[in-house]
Amino acid sequence: MNWETVIGLEIHAQLATKSKIFSGSATAYGAAPNAQANLVDLGYPGVLPVLNGEAVRMAVSFGLAVNAQVAPRSVFARKNYFYPDLPKGYQISQYELPVVGRGSLEIVLEDGTRKRIGITRAHLEEDAGKSLHEGVAGASAIDLNRAGTPLIEIVSEPDMRSAKEAVAYMKKVHTLVRYLGICDGNMQEGSFRCDANVSVRPKGSDKFGTRAEIKNLNSFRFVEKAINFEVARQIDLLESGGKVVQETRLYDPDKGETRSMRSKEEANDYRYFPDPDLLPLEIDGAFLDAVRATLPELPDAKAARFAHEYGLSEYDAGVLTASRELAAYYEEVVRRLGGEPKLAANWVSGDLAAFLNRDNLEIDASRVGPAQLAGLVGRIADQTISGKIAKDVFEAMWVSGRDADAIIAEKGLRQITDTGAIERAIDEVMARNPGQLAEYRAGKDKLFGFFVGQTMKATQGKANPAQLNELLRKKLTGP
C-alpha cells in the first residue's frame, strides 16, 4: 500500500526577555544552579505572578508576522501536575483562549514549489526547571533557573507531508523568530525546540491515522531523523497487521530511534482552569499598531525585495535572507561596491559561507567584514584580479585579516591585461610544445585547454582569462 505521512509540529521558542514571564528574575543562560530563582520562581507560599509586558509584545509580534488573529482577550490557565522541577505544582499556560490565533506561513520545497503551512495558535507559557539525576548520590537535584522563563508554543496544523517539509517549516519559524528578535534560536541551549505529531494513512484517505507525539527535538537533524524513523515504524506496524497506539515517544539520537514514554491511558489529567491570580490579557488596536510599527522587514518580504532590487534568483535571495545578519552583511557589501549585486551574492553565499561553515562561525563573527569583502569583489569587477586569483586572495584575507589590495600588491597578483605580455607568454608555450601544437592544428580541439593551462601557469595565473582565450585561439589557429 502507498502511505501518506501527516505531521504537525509544536514549537517551543524561548522569548528573549531579560526577566522571567511572571517574576523579575533574570533569564540569562548558564548561571549557577538556582542563582536565578527568586521566591516567585520557587513557588513560595503567598507569592503571586505578575505578567511581563515584554513577553506579551513579543508574542504579539509573532502573531502579526504570521498574519494571525491576535486575541483581544486571552486567558492564562493553570496546567496542574506534580513534578519536582515544577515548583507551584502547576504550569501557567494558555489553554482555551491563546493570545495568537489562526495564521500561516509559506515554505519553499526542494523543487522550488511553495506550500502554505497553517498555524493553529501560539500561546504564552512559562517553562519548568530542570531535574538533574547525576552528581548527587541517592537523590535528584533541581535547578530552577529556567523555571518561569517565557515561551511561546507555536502549534501548526497537520499540514506537513514529509520530514523534509517539517524541517523546512521549523527552519522558517526559526528564521522568523530570530528576525523578530524574540528568540535567540539557540537549539543547543534549548531556546528553540519542538514536539512532532506524526501519523500515517493510506494515500488518498481523508481520515487521519493514530498519531504519536515525539517530544523535545532540539535540532533540525533530529527532527528529520526522528520523523523518518517514526514513519517507518508506523508503516511496518500497520503492514504487519498491527495498530499504532496514541502515545508520547522520545527520540534517542544515539540509537537513532524513538521509544515509548507514556501511552494515552497513562497521560495526566491536567485539570486546566483559568488562573485566578492573573487577569485576562487584553490587547487593543493601539497596542497592535504600536507593535506593528516596530516589526522589521520580514524574511519573505526581504527575499522578494532582494530578487527584485538586486536581480537575484529566488534561490539566492532566499539564501541571503536566511538571517537578518546575513542579509545586512550582503547589503553592506553591495552598498560599498555601489553595484555588482550578483557578484557580491556569489561571494557571500559561496566562499564566505563556506569559510564560515568550515570554522563554525556566525556571520557576525566573520574574519572578513563586509567592507573588506567589498574591497575584494571590487578588484574582480575592475579586472585587477581574476575570480580564480580572488579565491586565493580571500583565503589570505581570512587568515591574516588584511585588506585585498594589500595582499594583491604584496604578492604581485595584479592581473595581466597587457596584450603584448600575454602574446609573449603564448608564443613561449607554443615554442616549447611543438608536438601538441601540430596535433591541435590537425584537428584535436581538446588540446585548447592544455594551452590555456600552460599559458596561465606561465603567467602565474595572472593573465586575464578572457583576453587569454581570445589571443590563444587566434595564435593557435595560425597566421
Added chain:
Amino acid sequence: MSSPLHARGLAALAAGLAKREFSSVELTRHLLGRLEAAQPQLNAMISITGEAALAAAARADGAIAGGKAGPLTGLPIVHKDIFCTEGVRTSCGSRMLDNFVSPYDATVVAKLKAAGTVMLGKTNMDEFAMGSSNETSWYGPVKNPWNTAMVPGGSSGGSAAAVAARLAPAATATDTGGSIRQPAALSGVTGLKPTYGRVSRYGMIAFASSLDQAGVIAASAEDCALLLGAMAGFDPRDSTSVDAPVPDYVAGLAAPTKGLRVGIVKEFFDQGLDAQNEQQLRATFEVFRKLGATLVDVSLPNVGLSVPTYYVVAPAECSSNLARFDGVRFGHRCENPQDLLDLYRRSRGEGFGAEVKRRIMTGTYVLSAGYYDAYYLKAQQVRQLISADFARVFERVDVLAGPTSPTPAFALGAKTADPVTMYLNDIYTIGANLAGVPALSVPCGFVNDLPVGLQLIGPHFSEAKLLAAAHAFQRETDWHTRTPGAWQ
C-alpha cells in the same frame, strides 16, 4: 477615671500615645502579658513574638519622641498566621508549615510595619483558612472568650478571640467565605472584609485566590477604618489588586446615615435563621430607621446557591494552590522517602489535616476531565448570576443588612462530624465573596449570652459607606463595647 489600656480601642490608644500618657513599650508589655496569660485558656495565638514586639515598640517610641510618628505608630496588633512575616514562623495553622519561617513580609504586613504598628504575634486559624470554627488548626482549637466551651468561629478565630478578649486592639484577618465576619459575629467584635482587590493578597497564603481577601477585626468600626486605610491600595505584585485611590476611611465615618437606603434581603430570613437571632436583627433595623435610614425589602434570588457554588469554586482553586506543598522546597517533608511518589504521598498525607484533604479531593474532582463542565464551569456561571443579583439590588439600595451567621457560637465539637452542617454556617457570608463586594459584621446583641452579628454588605468599593453606617450604629448602641467578664 482612665480605663485599662487593653480596654481601649486603636483610636483611643493612638491619642494616648500622642499625649505621652503611656509609651508603646508599656502598652506592648501590658498586652504581651495578657496574650501569654490567656493562651492556656483561649489558644488564640500560634506565635507570640515578644522580643521583636518590644524592639518595634521601642523604635515607635523613638519615632514619637522625634515627632516622626504617623497615626498608627506604636499601636500593637496581631496578624493572622496566614500572612507571611519575615523571620517569623508562618504556619497557616498547618503541620505542613509548622517549620516554615517566611523569608519575606506579606504586603499587608510590610505596610502595617511601615506605618509603625507593633506586631505582638500571629493568631491561630483554621488550617489554611478552611473551616468555620477554628477546630481544623494543627495547633488546636481557639476557645470563644464569651464561653470557652464554644467555638469562636473561623477561620480567623484567633484574630476574633484575641480582639474579643482584649488581648490586642486589632488584628488582621482574611475572608474567603466568611472567615472574618463569621468569627467577628460569634466573638462579638467588628470585622470588615473589603472589596476583592482592595487589599493586596501578596504574601497571604492562598486558599481560593478569586475569593480570598484580607481585612481587619477590631472592637469598633472606627478602629477598622483606621487600620484599613493603612492596608489598602494597589500592589504591583498582585495583579488582582485594584489601582484605585484609597479614601480616608476615618474621615468618612462622619457621613450621615439620613437617607441611607438599607435593603433587607428576604432570602436571609428563611428557616435556617435562629429565631432569637432574627429578633435581635429586627430590633437593629429599627435603630437604623431611627437614624434616618429607609428600609427596603429586596431579594437576591440566586443567593441560595451560594454555598454549593462556593464549595465547587473554592476547593477547585485550593486543590491547585496547595499543590506547591510537596515536601521539596519548604514545609513538612516525610522521613526517609523511598522515591518521589512516596515523598509526595507521605509529606502531604502527614502535613495536611482532614478538612484540607477533603477540599483538595473535592477540588481535584470538580476540575477533572469529564466533570469540569458539570461542576466548575457550572459553578462559575452561577457565580455570575449571584454577582448580577447583587449588582441589580445595589441599583435600589446603598447597603444590605442581615444576619452574619445563622446561629450564635456553637459548642466545640458539635459540628465537626458533619462537614455540610459546618459549611452552612457561611450561608449568609459567602455571597459577598462570590460577588467580590465588601461586607462587615458588627455586634448587635446577645442570644443565650453569646454575641450575634449584623452583617452589612455594600457595592464594590463602598467600604467607607459600610464603615460609616456601622459607626453610626455603634454610636447609638453599646454592643461592641461589651467584653466577656473574664477578660475585662
